[in-house]
Amino acid sequence: MSFNLSSRLAERRAAHLYRQRPLLESPQGVRVVVDGQPLLAFCNNDYLGLASHPAVIEAFAEGARRWGVGGGASHLVVGHSQPHHELEEALAEFTGRPRALLMSSGYMANLGAVTALAGQGDTVLEDRLNHASLLDAGLLSGARFSRYLHNDVNSLAGRLDKSQGNTLVVTDGVFSMDGDLAELPGVCATAAERGAWVMVDDAHGFGCLGNNGGGIVEHFGLSVEQVPVLIGTLGKAFGTAGAFVAGSEELIETLIQFARPYIYTTSQPPAVACATLRSLQLLQGEHWRRERLAQLIAQFRIGVADIGLELMNSPTPIQPILVGSSERAMALSAALREQGILVTAIRPPTVPRGTARLRVTLSAAHSEDDVNQLLDALKRAVAQLPVTQSSEAHDA
Ligand code: PMP
Numbered sequence: 001m002s003f004n005l006s007s008r009l010a011e012r013r014a015a016h017l018y019r020q021r022p023l024l025e026s027p028q029g030v031r032v033v034v035d036g037q038p039l040l041a042f043c044n045n046d047y048l049g050l051a052s053h054p055a056v057i058e059a060f061a062e063g064a065r066r067w068g069v070g071g072g073a074s075h076l077v078v079g080h081s082q083p084h085h086e087l088e089e090a091l092a093e094f095t096g097r098p099r100a101l102l103m104s105s106g107y108m109a110n111l112g113a114v115t116a117l118a119g120q121g122d123t124v125l126e127d128r129l130n131h132a133s134l135l136d137a138g139l140l141s142g143a144r145f146s147r148y149l150h151n152d153v154n155s156l157a158g159r160l161d162k163s164q165g166n167t168l169v170v171t172d173g174v175f176s177m178d179g180d181l182a183e184l185p186g187v188c189a190t191a192a193e194r195g196a197w198v199m200v201d202d203a204h205g206f207g208c209l210g211n212n213g214g215g216i217v218e219h220f221g222l223s224v225e226q227v228p229v230l231i232g233t234l235g236k237a238f239g240t241a242g243a244f245v246a247g248s249e250e251l252i253e254t255l256i257q258f259a260r261p262y263i264y265t266t267s268q269p270p271a272v273a274c275a276t277l278r279s280l281q282l283l284q285g286e287h288w289r290r291e292r293l294a295q296l297i298a299q300f301r302i303g304v305a306d307i308g309l310e311l312m313n314s315p316t317p318i319q320p321i322l323v324g325s326s327e328r329a330m331a332l333s334a335a336l337r338e339q340g341i342l343v344t345a346i347r348p349p350t351v352p353r354g355t356a357r358l359r360v361t362l363s364a365a366h367s368e369d370d371v372n373q374l375l376d377a378l379k380r381a382v383a384q385l386p387v388t389q390s391s392e393a394h395d396a
Contacts (some may be wrong), residue, residue: 016326017347027052028239030365032342039342042360042374047208047317048289049365050239050279060240063274071267076256079267087273090280091232091244095214097224099252100244103261104268106203106233107133109243111140112259113199113229114170118143123163125156125196127171129178132350134170134201143168150175153186160194167194168229173202173216174209177351177359179314181205184216188226199229207237208317213283213290224248237283240276242268289364293317296362296371303375307382312357320346320357321378328385329356335381341374 012018026033028051032041050056063083073079084102091100103109114137118124122143126134129150138145144164149155160167169191171182184200191198202215210218217227229251233243245255255262283289300319304311310322323329329345336343336358347356360374 016330017349022342030363030370034342037337037340039337039340040370040373041342042362042366043342043344044363045204045236045361046239046365047204047237047293047361047363048239048283048286049363050237050282053239053279053282055282056239056275056279059278060271060275063271064269067270067274069269069271071269073267074263074265075267076263081267081270081273083270083273083277084267087277087280088244090277092246094280094284095217095230095232095246097230097246098249100246101252101255101262102268102273103243103245104265105241106131106201106231106235106243108261108265109231109233109245110134110201111137112255112261113231113245114138114168115141115261116255116257116259117141117197117199117229118166118168122165123167125159125163125167125169127151127175127182129175130170130172131176131201131203134172138170151180151183153183153190156187157190157194160190160196163194163196167191167196168199169196170199170201172204173200173206174204174316174318176204176318177320177346177357178312179204179316179318179320180312181209181216181219181315184220184222184227188222192226197228198226199231200227201231201233203231203233203236203243204316204318206232207283208290208293211287211290213237234272234276238276238279240279241272242276292364293362296364296366296368299368299371300360300362300375303371304378307375307379309378309382317362319360319362321360322355322357324354324356326356329358331385332358332381335384336374336377339377339380341377343374 022034032039071079088100088102110133118141120142124138124141124143124145126138126147128147146159148159173182188198206215207213209215228247230246235241312320326347333345343358343360346359
């Protein structure tokens, strides 16, 4: 017997679920060149337009000249350098928590935090729509693992009543494929009543939500005690790479001792930490970036409603248009591309069957005119190819 890879791949293709990697031939940004074609892009997570900011690039270049290119070793061997340390201190201060721990990616931060905290005999409860890395972390932890209905505090309470051992309740802050916010005050109150801890992965909220960019926790005015484990990623609003866990002194020491995805991996290049320190300053100082985003989000939502397309309940830069079938989502994305606009179609298994969508993301680097161009192109694409309502459309 051998693995029959060709039939697996053929099945995926037949189901319109085959994934391909577009080749980016320009710096990341709003105007990109992909597979040889110049495009106006609405699909990266560079929400504040910092990924190609000259000051961030300069900090990166200067960091590489001073600290070299590679991290060189894991943090516990000799890979924990001064820029990493300074960034951890700055992130702790920014999040108002005693300490922060830098990780190489959001995926690893989530695996590391959940598996270091919960194990056999414990319980991990997660929102059904959590990011794949959180779901993988729950499974890998060896704890009893269960998913509650999306943003449903009663469903969470029911599972909490049956939980065993120490319980960790885990939720995205902003749901990555829907753009909606976690019902965090309710989740925290429900968890606290039953003595469970809450962990929030604020990958998409951090930098964007809250007056100061402090994310979902700032948005809802929640205390450190209500969210003892806070994850932020640096590859989105910060425009760089990596992630962090913020929390108590004991939490961070526990992760340093027990989080395998932290211990057994090379530290991120120190120059990335230098660049991130610079983008943190910009993110804190330049409020206009969040204000611009809010204006663009409002403009986009009004325009899409006028076209008669179905939006999701999202106040964030993630503004998916619900399409329904994967085939139709792909056709719509192709029709936009023919008009010079890049918007990715998101299909199962990333999202539930029958809910394929165009995942539009907005950035402070977009202009009002860019959003108008997108709306005009959408109007033309829809005229070419009528979009059925999601309730009527099903994937094969
Ligand atoms: N959490 C969420 C909610 C995400 O959307 C992502 C990635 N898109 C991650 C974690 C993983 O972060 P990273 O890309 O830094 O691994």
